[in-house]
Amino acid sequence: MSKRAGQEQFLILLDEHKKILFKIANSYCRQASDREDLIQEMVLQLWRSFGRYDPRSRFTTWMYRVALNVAISFYRRETRRPRTTTLDAQAVLQLSPQSRESEAASRDADGQLLESFIRQLNDFDRALVILYLDGNRHDTIAEILGISETNVGTKIGRIKQKLREMSAADEGEAVGHGTR
Amino acid sequence: MELDELKSRWQEQDKKLDDCLRLNQRLLRESLLGKSDTALRRLSRLLWFELVVNVAGAILVGSFLGDHVTETRYLIPAIALQLGLIAVIVAGARQLATIAGIDYAAPIVEIQRRLETLWLQRIRTMQWTLILSPLAWTPLAIVAMRGLIGVDVYSAFGLAWVAANLVFGLLVIVIAIWVSRAYADRLGRSPLIQRLLQDVGGQNLAAARTFVKSVSEFAGTLPN
Numbered sequence: 001m002s003k004r005a006g007q008e009q010f011l012i013l014l015d016e017h018k019k020i021l022f023k024i025a026n027s028y029c030r031q032a033s034d035r036e037d038l039i040q041e042m043v044l045q046l047w048r049s050f051g052r053y054d055p056r057s058r059f060t061t062w063m064y065r066v067a068l069n070v071a072i073s074f075y076r077r078e079t080r081r082p083r084t085t086t087l088d089a090q091a092v093l094q095l096s097p098q099s100r101e102s103e104a105a106s107r108d109a110d111g112q113l114l115e116s117f118i119r120q121l122n123d124f125d126r127a128l129v130i131l132y133l134d135g136n137r138h139d140t141i142a143e144i145l146g147i148s149e150t151n152v153g154t155k156i157g158r159i160k161q162k163l164r165e166m167s168a169a170d171e172g173e174a175v176g177h178g179t180r
Numbered sequence: 181m182e183l184d185e186l187k188s189r190w191q192e193q194d195k196k197l198d199d200c201l202r203l204n205q206r207l208l209r210e211s212l213l214g215k216s217d218t219a220l221r222r223l224s225r226l227l228w229f230e231l232v233v234n235v236a237g238a239i240l241v242g243s244f245l246g247d248h249v250t251e252t253r254y255l256i257p258a259i260a261l262q263l264g265l266i267a268v269i270v271a272g273a274r275q276l277a278t279i280a281g282i283d284y285a286a287p288i289v290e291i292q293r294r295l296e297t298l299w300l301q302r303i304r305t306m307q308w309t310l311i312l313s314p315l316a317w318t319p320l321a322i323v324a325m326r327g328l329i330g331v332d333v334y335s336a337f338g339l340a341w342v343a344a345n346l347v348f349g350l351l352v353i354v355i356a357i358w359v360s361r362a363y364a365d366r367l368g369r370s371p372l373i374q375r376l377l378q379d380v381g382g383q384n385l386a387a388a389r390t391f392v393k394s395v396s397e398f399a400g401t402l403p404n
Contacts (some may be wrong), residue, residue, distance in 0.1 A: 007212055008366045011205060019197045049285050066284045068290045094202045114186045124398040127288060135188040146287025151400045160183045
């Protein structure tokens with residue numbers, strides 16, 4: 001396949017699954033500028049790795065692996081270097097202005113709880129939760145993370161328990177405020 | 181609140197994203213064809229550059245060694261320099277080999293372990309280079325002045341100058357380690373200076389080891 005044809009195929013697949021990048025960046029970065037940086041780095045790494053992608057395997061599994069690997073390592077090391085990409089001035093993935101407003105308006109208690117819960121998790125549990133919330137099966141999650149299926153089940157159980165405790169603590173706090 | 185309730189909420193948001201997310205195709209085409217590069221490739225280029233410079237240095241010092249093999253006063257500093265250069269070359273080559281084994285499409289636990297191994301190698305090299313460089317100055321001055329401009333440092337400045345420089349180098353090392361351990365977080369606003377101080381002080385090494393441990397815990401090879 002020529003480089004041009006490969007690039008076109010890559011862009012089609014990327015467009016089809018762009019939500020994955022957005023959700024990962026949103027879960028790992030609080031600041032909008034950091035999210036853009038991370039998305040750029042994920043896209044570039046996906047493109048660099050695309051030559052080795054085997055079309056017989058699922059594109060999303062491959063994409064999750066590359067994108068999550070970049071997300072986990074990016075903010076540990078790589079942002080310490082100055083940005084040298086040509087993408088600085090504009091964002092690769094853009095959210096329409098209307099949807100940005102409606103998203104902010106619709107951020108209810110559940111949305112805030114979900115956001116703060118995800119941000120409390122460590123890098124690996126966060127990756128696990130993203131994969132679980134995206135509806136991936138335990139065997140797929142295990143394949144992406146490189147751990148056993150049993151381990152995935154155990155970790156999801158622990159995360160569920162942690163969420164219950166956090167939710168109970170929030171409710172307790174709300175009741176405490178109400179009775180004061 | 182249950183995780184599965186949040187899952188429905190997450191999937192509702194997911195559906196909305198379909199309509200409002202747009203990929204900037206023009207920008208992407210430009211960047212994919214352009215010079216944009218990933219952080220790992222930038223590091224790889226830097227390592228190759230360091231390797232070439234160090235190999236060139238080792239060749240020059242090797243040639244100097246050959247010319248002064250019978251003169252102990254030049255032989256000892258040249259051997260010290262050559263050993264330092266060989267150590268840096270080996271460390272750089274190991275880092276390049278680690279980078280060559282990194283495929284971001286491999287499972288997350290495996291790649292994070294490899295990336296952290298690379299980081300550990302890099303921190304250790306940087307730590308030893310920074311710590312030993314004040315000591316390297318004296319043999320470098322002896323070898324460079326003799327090799328490049330034919331000046332004999334021992335006769336020009338005296339043995340006392342050589343000894344004083346070595347002692348001063350040792351003092352600088354002790355002070356640098358103490359300052360880095362005590363004030364790495366407070367000194368210097370630039371992230372680069374902070375990183376160098378934390379490399380010397382050993383804080384970055386400790387953080388990298390903690391991360392490796394957390395990868396093993398997550399993979400289930402260590403108890404939680």
